[in-house]
Amino acid sequence: MERIVRILKEQGEGAITAVCSTLKIPMFTPVELGFLAEYTKTMSPFAKALDVLQGEANVQMGWLVPTITLLQVKLQRLCISSKSCRSLIEALLAGLEKRFGQMLTDPELIAAAILVPKFKTCWTSDECVLKLGLDYIKSHLKEQVVVNEGGDTYHSSEEDFFSAIKQSSSQENTKQLETYLGCPGDTTDVLKSFPAVCCLSLRLNTALPASAACERLFSTAGLIFTPKRARVDSKNFENQLLLKLNKGFW
Incomplete structure (x- = not known):
């Protein structure tokens, strides 16, 4: 929908008409094009707010x-x-x-x-x-x-002085x-x-924290998390995981 409105702004109504003719679908009426433009304008801030709140950056x-x-x-x-x-x-x-x-x-x-x-x-x-x-x-x-x-254990009548x-x-x-x-x-x-x-x-x-990152870790690690590897220390575990994630480069 946003793409249609963008084509309408950049190339005019004739471009939309040409696309509809090529695809052999009914033409958009001026009223419908006006509604699409207003709907896109209305939902744009809502979509941007969702991107902010659902993103992983902020x-x-x-x-x-x-x-x-x-x-x-x-x-x-x-x-x-x-x-x-x-x-x-x-x-x-x-x-x-x-x-x-x-x-x-x-x-x-x-x-x-x-x-x-x-x-x-x-x-x-x-x-x-x-x-x-x-x-x-x-x-x-x-x-x-x-x-x-509160961590100071010193208590006396003279503490009011300080x-x-x-x-x-x-x-x-x-x-x-x-x-x-x-x-x-x-x-x-x-x-x-x-x-x-x-x-x-x-x-x-x-x-x-969301569980998604942890779930991705478990799905990626695979055999590294099997009982056979239970005694692997954290450094070796990290090295094995990095090697598996980067196996496409070796």
């Missing part, structure tokens, strides 16, 4: 909320000008709300999105949503300070967050400059 949890939020915005804009696909757009929006509605207001998922340098706070203009995520981040940055200090040190550690983490949000960089290397923020980002953005 697997952090922080990609979920911005992707769905921006998809909703794009569909809402299309709904205003749509002539033939308005009911389809409304159904897509209703489905997104039903499936992801609660996730879009989950403080942990919002915080995960903010801690992805590509997004930070620029993916939505809803201050209430951003506040949920920022409050979550700030509270957990403070918890990191408490956990780090309370300012604890406050300065908490303030340092908060300052890291503010500096991170104001940093123009959008790559993951940015996080290396902010240890406390980086630690929290890793914890929130590390999703549960």
Whole structure:
């Protein structure tokens, strides 16, 4: 369908007519061509969002909320000008709300999105949503300070004298967050400059691994996983697996 619309844009309606004549199939009417163009325009952002969420490149949890939020915005804009696909757009929006509605207001998922340098706070203009995520981040940055200090077994009445040190550690983490949000960089290397923020980002953005990679490993390894090879150490196992995967080059 997208190919038909592309031919229509690049070569004109005559090219589509010539293809239909050659294949001896009924011609597309102008109304049908108009519908195909609008349908492709409507489904394009949906297809791109699926590619992002189902891909293996960007697997952090922080990609979920911005992707769905921006998809909703794009569909809402299309709904205003749509002539033939308005009911389809409304159904897509209703489905997104039903499936992801609660996730879009989950403080942990919002915080995960903010801690992805590509997004930070620029993916939505809803201050209430951003506040949920920022409050979550700030509270957990403070918890990191408490956990780090919890390992100290020294307790006495004089520890209040050093309370300012604890406050300065908490303030340092908060300052890291503010500096991170104001940093123009959008790559993951940015996080290396902010240890406390980086630690929290890793914890929130590390999703549960899919079983597909493990299944591919078992299907590829074959005889390497038989009981006869049970005593193979990890180094030899890795070498055998690499040799089998690259046997076509030897």
